[in-house]
Amino acid sequence: MSMLFSPYALGPLQLSNRIAIAPMCQYSAIEGIATDWHMIHLGNLALSGAALLIIEATAVVPEGRISPLDLGLWSDAHAEALEPIVRAVRRHSPIKIAVQLAHAGRKASSEAPWEGGANIPPDQERGWQTLAPSAVPHAQGETVPLALDREGLARVRDGFVAAAIRSSALGLDAIEIHGAHGYLLHQFLSPLANRRDDEYGGSLENRMRFPLEVFAAVRAAAPGMTVGMRISATDWVEGGWEIEQSVRFAQELKQLGCDFIHVSSGGVSPAQQISLGPGYQIAFAGRIRKETGMPTIGVGLITEPEHAESILQDGQADVVALARAMLFDPRWPWHAAAKLGDQVFAPPQYWRSQPREHKALFGETRLGQR
Numbered sequence: 001m002s003m004l005f006s007p008y009a010l011g012p013l014q015l016s017n018r019i020a021i022a023p024m025c026q027y028s029a030i031e032g033i034a035t036d037w038h039m040i041h042l043g044n045l046a047l048s049g050a051a052l053l054i055i056e057a058t059a060v061v062p063e064g065r066i067s068p069l070d071l072g073l074w075s076d077a078h079a080e081a082l083e084p085i086v087r088a089v090r091r092h093s094p095i096k097i098a099v100q101l102a103h104a105g106r107k108a109s110s111e112a113p114w115e116g117g118a119n120i121p122p123d124q125e126r127g128w129q130t131l132a133p134s135a136v137p138h139a140q141g142e143t144v145p146l147a148l149d150r151e152g153l154a155r156v157r158d159g160f161v162a163a164a165i166r167s168s169a170l171g172l173d174a175i176e177i178h179g180a181h182g183y184l185l186h187q188f189l190s191p192l193a194n195r196r197d198d199e200y201g202g203s204l205e206n207r208m209r210f211p212l213e214v215f216a217a218v219r220a221a222a223p224g225m226t227v228g229m230r231i232s233a234t235d236w237v238e239g240g241w242e243i244e245q246s247v248r249f250a251q252e253l254k255q256l257g258c259d260f261i262h263v264s265s266g267g268v269s270p271a272q273q274i275s276l277g278p279g280y281q282i283a284f285a286g287r288i289r290k291e292t293g294m295p296t297i298g299v300g301l302i303t304e305p306e307h308a309e310s311i312l313q314d315g316q317a318d319v320v321a322l323a324r325a326m327l328f329d330p331r332w333p334w335h336a337a338a339k340l341g342d343q344v345f346a347p348p349q350y351w352r353s354q355p356r357e358h359k360a361l362f363g364e365t366r367l368g369q370r
């Protein structure tokens with residue numbers, strides 16, 4: 001039996017295999033409210049055979065959206081729009097569902113990528129004033145964010161807490177706090193974005209303070225749920241946030257009852273020099289896992305089942321997450337199971353689909369049995 005298709009407990013959450021679907025913004029919500037696109041998109045991915053589906057970056061306050069089209073969870077109406085989608089997924093798939101709770105900070109108020117992704121200035125109709133640790137723009141010529149004051153920090157933290165409570169009430173299985181890709185919590189961590197001179201800036205301890213406060217508040221608001229954080233292990237910029245600091249941060253999160261670290265990288269500076277290649281972030285996950293003992297999710301250009309299997313065998317991650325490969329081939333886990341000679345969930349409606357040589361692929365993986 002492969003490791004990829006072996007069960008794993010991510011905190012209190014039992015996963016049937018080690019494949020997660022990484023969070024992917026869909027830019028298809030209206031005022032943060034889920035639409036029929038989310039039903040189709042998440043419904044499709046729910047039949048993939050992956051063990052965990054992480055719903056896209058979901059804004060905890062309206063000004064925390066990357067674009068005007070981002071999903072949100074800042075009111076009960078937002079939760080009500082997600083409820084039938086969660087119910088439908090539950091009815092037809094054993095996949096576990098996480099949500100990524102997010103605040104984009106100074107990278108908010110932007111166009112969707114297919115509209116060019118440009119920063120929308122606050123004086124334009126679709127734009128708004130962005131907020132950040134410091135009044136430092138993401139890139140030259142972009143909106144200068146307002147530095148969050150005490151009241152602003154409390155509003156952000158309370159937004160995360162309220163969204164966590166709604167996630168729990170929706171019956172979601174896990175929360176991933178977005179601390180990566182140059183969004184608000186990463187902006188606090190990185191000296192490239194955080195120039196504060198109060199207790200939330202300067203030393204590593206101070207820069208970690210707000211993200212840790214948010215984590216602790218969410219942890220307390222969702223008892224019994226798996227709660228983890230996605231981080232950028234490095235900024236890929238000289239003098240920026242780097243792997244040694246990520247290890248320290250993971251140790252601090254562990255003390256606070258964090259169930260997993262999802263290890264990504266980059267996003268805080270246009271000066272980043274990323275060395276891209278298959279599994280380019282996996283060594284960071286491996287190091288955090290080894291040095292902290294934290295369960296890790298590895299991600300980034302994992303496209304081959306054998307590669308995913310070797311990452312797990314080598315002890316570099318406990319779970320692998322895929323984003324683009326899952327959109328390109330939403331049955332990736334089926335094909336991986338076929339290749340590795342394993343079994344995977346498929347709904348009974350599709351049980352006649354597999355080629356003859358993979359007759360046993362779907363085994364007895366009925367709903368309710370996993």
Ligand SMILES: Cc1cc2nc3c(=O)[nH]c(=O)nc-3n(C[C@H](O)[C@H](O)[C@H](O)COP(=O)(O)O)c2cc1C
Pocket residue numbers: 022023024025026056057100178180181230264299300301302321322323324325
């Ligand atoms: C369409 C798309 C949307 C994405 N949206 C998010 C997001 O909402 N939150 C996040 O943390 N990462 C997001 N990412 C990054 C992915 O989760 C993932 O880390 C990245 O694509 C690398 O994995 P891959 O090589 O398997 O695609 C997005 C990526 C894509 C392609």
